[in-house]
Amino acid sequence: MSRATLAVDDLVAAARSGSHRAVARLITLVENDSPQLRPAMKALAPYAGHARLIGLTGSPGVGKSTTTSALVAAFRAQDLRVGVLAVDPSSPFSGGALLGDRIRLSDHALDPGVYVRSMATRGHLGGLAWAAPQALRVLDAAGCDVILIETVGVGQSEVEIAGMADTTVVLLAPGMGDGVQAAKAGILEVGDVFVVNKADRDGADATVRELRQMLTLGAAPAAGAWRAPVEKLVAASGSGLDEVLAALDKHWSWLASSGELAARRTRRASDEILALALGELRSRMGTLDDHALLASLASSVVAGSADPYSAADELVASVS
Amino acid sequence: MSRATLAVDDLVAAARSGSHRAVARLITLVENDSPQLRPAMKALAPYAGHARLIGLTGSPGVGKSTTTSALVAAFRAQDLRVGVLAVDPSSPFSGGALLGDRIRLSDHALDPGVYVRSMATRGHLGGLAWAAPQALRVLDAAGCDVILIETVGVGQSEVEIAGMADTTVVLLAPGMGDGVQAAKAGILEVGDVFVVNKADRDGADATVRELRQMLTLGAAPAAGAWRAPVEKLVAASGSGLDEVLAALDKHWSWLASSGELAARRTRRASDEILALALGELRSRMGTLDDHALLASLASSVVAGSADPYSAADELVASVS
Numbered sequence: 001m002s003r004a005t006l007a008v009d010d011l012v013a014a015a016r017s018g019s020h021r022a023v024a025r026l027i028t029l030v031e032n033d034s035p036q037l038r039p040a041m042k043a044l045a046p047y048a049g050h051a052r053l054i055g056l057t058g059s060p061g062v063g064k065s066t067t068t069s070a071l072v073a074a075f076r077a078q079d080l081r082v083g084v085l086a087v088d089p090s091s092p093f094s095g096g097a098l099l100g101d102r103i104r105l106s107d108h109a110l111d112p113g114v115y116v117r118s119m120a121t122r123g124h125l126g127g128l129a130w131a132a133p134q135a136l137r138v139l140d141a142a143g144c145d146v147i148l149i150e151t152v153g154v155g156q157s158e159v160e161i162a163g164m165a166d167t168t169v170v171l172l173a174p175g176m177g178d179g180v181q182a183a184k185a186g187i188l189e190v191g192d193v194f195v196v197n198k199a200d201r202d203g204a205d206a207t208v209r210e211l212r213q214m215l216t217l218g219a220a221p222a223a224g225a226w227r228a229p230v231e232k233l234v235a236a237s238g239s240g241l242d243e244v245l246a247a248l249d250k251h252w253s254w255l256a257s258s259g260e261l262a263a264r265r266t267r268r269a270s271d272e273i274l275a276l277a278l279g280e281l282r283s284r285m286g287t288l289d290d291h292a293l294l295a296s297l298a299s300s301v302v303a304g305s306a307d308p309y310s311a312a313d314e315l316v317a318s319v320s
Numbered sequence: 321m322s323r324a325t326l327a328v329d330d331l332v333a334a335a336r337s338g339s340h341r342a343v344a345r346l347i348t349l350v351e352n353d354s355p356q357l358r359p360a361m362k363a364l365a366p367y368a369g370h371a372r373l374i375g376l377t378g379s380p381g382v383g384k385s386t387t388t389s390a391l392v393a394a395f396r397a398q399d400l401r402v403g404v405l406a407v408d409p410s411s412p413f414s415g416g417a418l419l420g421d422r423i424r425l426s427d428h429a430l431d432p433g434v435y436v437r438s439m440a441t442r443g444h445l446g447g448l449a450w451a452a453p454q455a456l457r458v459l460d461a462a463g464c465d466v467i468l469i470e471t472v473g474v475g476q477s478e479v480e481i482a483g484m485a486d487t488t489v490v491l492l493a494p495g496m497g498d499g500v501q502a503a504k505a506g507i508l509e510v511g512d513v514f515v516v517n518k519a520d521r522d523g524a525d526a527t528v529r530e531l532r533q534m535l536t537l538g539a540a541p542a543a544g545a546w547r548a549p550v551e552k553l554v555a556a557s558g559s560g561l562d563e564v565l566a567a568l569d570k571h572w573s574w575l576a577s578s579g580e581l582a583a584r585r586t587r588r589a590s591d592e593i594l595a596l597a598l599g600e601l602r603s604r605m606g607t608l609d610d611h612a613l614l615a616s617l618a619s620s621v622v623a624g625s626a627d628p629y630s631a632a633d634e635l636v637a638s639v640s
Binding site (some may be wrong): 044265272280298303310313316317 | 357361362364365366368369453454483515546582585586588589590592593594596597598600602605608614615617618619620622623624625626627628629630631632633635636639640
């Protein structure tokens with residue numbers, strides 16, 4: 001067994017026995033696409049699959065951080081270990097994201113039962129689809145009972161985040177015209193639980209009504225299908241939090257009893273395997289700069305002496 | 321020669337001799353990922369590479385459509401054939417986009433020298449990266465001198481659109497806090513020409529100033545590098561249009577003299593070949609539903625009996 005593998009085994013053991021530092025180092029392996037990542041993921045695999053993954057999504061300003069913090073406190077009160085992965089797909093993949101760890105969720109900074117990690121994924125090969133599932137596996141295998149996945153920053157990756165969670169919570173706030181925005185962004189389809197935060201503001205009831213209307217617009221759901229509830233919340237004061245937690249628990253029970261949990265997790269694993277497989281094949285195809293076959297094919301297409309399909313065939317043959 | 325190929329050759333000949341209907345049918349082949357697409361692209365390849373591709377990007381509300389329409393009129397006045405490809409990455413890939421063709425750019429609806437096409441790409445395998453270059457090749461080979469590529473809808477694919485153009489125009493409007501948004505979205509780096517539209521509104525000069533400041537923040541550009549100008553425009557009245565056109569021409573000259581045109585086009589061809597090659601490999605990997613290897617690998621990962629890397633290795637081996 002190589003020294004690297006031994007070190008990874010130590011790291012995994014430390015993470016499993018509660019070391020925040022070991023968890024952080026394992027996620028750094030993901031961020032750096034380290035050669036140690038493979039053995040680490042191999043060592044972590046048997047321990048993953050326990051955590052309940054809850055995605056939080058919504059436009060900037062709806063109070064995602066406050067809601068995340070309130071949920072963390074609630075789950076901690078149930079003595080559950082909680083992980084928070086804050087993903088910023090609009091920021092470059094770099095250490096800059098670490099700053100976020102320090103300024104966010106500071107209420108829980110000293111709680112050994114809470115793991116908080118920010119991750120920026122822009123510009124990374126495969127981006128979010130590649131990095132986030134691996135970071136989630138680290139938190140999961142480290143013993144988190146619940147992991148909250150939160151998007152920070154702008155962008156349309158809400159739908160992508162939803163694809164990584166067992167339960168997706170869509171947050172809205174009154175008077176932001178969010179209903180229409182959500183419909184546009186395809187978020188109505190992916191929300192399992194809708195939460196109108198800042199519900200002490202004017203227009204909260206109208207937003208709830210609007211949302212319920214939009215959610216019932218489509219065809220009647222099949223028997224046994226999940227009907228996404230709309231809950232009101234004031235995350236800053238905790239008002240409505242019990243109802244949100246009850247909705248989350250109800251969805252969790254439904255996931256198990258309907259078989260949807262297994263289906264979602266299989267779909268996720270499939271996405272992850274595909275992302276890794278395509279990443280590997282992509283890396284075999286080289287770049288323009290290393291004067292690989294790709295560069296000469298691209299020149300032929302620009303010159304009009306080859307069409308892109310024939311060029312792609314040649315490239316595929318070269319990695320097959 | 322097969323009958324399908326003959327039909328494609330006829331279609332290409334008709335498109336090259338000015339038939340709008342033939343151009344539309346060729347782009348429909350792209351949208352449908354038709355089996356005739358390959359022979360069509362092969363037949364079109366020798367004729368492509370003539371058109372000057374100008375991408376227009378900016379937030380909703382900055383006046384992209386009005387600016388596109390003004391630019392079309394200006395290029396038509398120079399007796400150039402103009403194509404417009406309006407891409408909506410946030411809408412499903414379907415015939416619904418066709419409606420857009422009818423309601424947009426109606427000023428030019430009867431002009432045989434103007435080709436307008438909308439395209440929705442969401443949900444399509446490879447999406448924008450796959451479909452748009454092929455639609456552009458059709459317009460290019462059909463004899464367009466200039467092609468305007470415009471994003472419609474919301475989303476962060478501005479940067480992706482920019483990667484398809486020779487010249488990228490970033491549109492902003494006064495008082496939308498767009499400077500900061502643009503910086504966040506990574507748009508400052510991709511803009512070749514910045515246009516502050518609706519420049520008769522309050523705050524236009526401040527927006528221009530803010531933008532110029534942000535553009536000069538980085539390191540001093542190397543000798544011979546392009547310095548993106550910031551122009552004011554009132555697209556609705558045409559005020560400032562001459563200056564915008566002059567900036568576009570200047571960038572076009574710089575592209576040729578600096579060698580950057582060839583570099584950008586080679587990079588684009590490379591991206592296109594890669595998208596096709598990865599699409600082909602992806603399709604060989606099957607889906608969860610067809611009970612392929614992928615499905616059993618995903619189940620193993622969910623069960624913790626395999627790690628995703630080993631699973632990906634097996635999948636790669638199966639298509640290689």
